[in-house]
Amino acid sequence: MMQYVILAAGEFPKRGETLDILTGGDILICCDGAVEDALRYRVPDFIVGDMDSISPQNKERFREIIHSESEQEYNDLTKAVRFTLRHAQGVTGPFSITILGATGKREDHTLGNISLLMMYAEMLPEGATIEMVSDRGRFVPIDGDGSILVGRGREISIFATDPTLKLTTFGVEYPTDEVIFDQWSWWKATLNVATEDTVTFKMNHPARILVYVGGMR
Secondary structure: OEEEEEEOOOOOOOOHHHHHHHHHOOEEEEEHHHHHHHOOOOOOOEEEEOOOOOOHHHHHHOOOOEEEOOOOOOOHHHHHHHHHHHHHHHOOOOEEEEEEOOOOOOHHHHHHHHHHHHHHHHHOOOOOEEEEEOOOEEEEEEEOOEEEEOOOOOEEEEEOOOOOOOEEEEOEOOOOOOOOOOOOOOOOEEEEEEOOOEEEEEEOOOOEEEEEEEOOO
């Protein structure tokens, strides 16, 4: 499966496992503010953004792989995701997108970027996957019934905003059957622990949830 890696300008990866994603992805797409850090490990394949955070020297050096978007309605991360999806139209078979550097530093950016992950999930073609990874864990959108490889003993939290959703979760310490989700009660299915390597979700109707898994795979 083709793996796209998007590097945003938040907290740069430090752990070996996270850096392995950065260096091992098939295609690296940098938001313009992340280029300087990325160059310590590899040269990006593409640079996307409004180019307000890249040095003049690198702007000239990488002019052939720069894709500048000046509109300000969406942030550079969203521009990078949209570019990735356009590029992936030429890919045969499924592909994955792993977002690094989207959390840390400014907390408002962190919260905004995590919420955007659900919008990105809606943009994916069938068979494609997306997740947001940091040195502390990962966020994964789940669309409908499904399973996720977590690892026994890992921290796991579930976020949803649909009050009609009845969610049964297999492989966790604390049941979610009686949880009533609503727009602002994000805490209701958080701070759980995986009791099995794989956690499975069963829903009373098709819905999208966001799952956080603490630690790396």
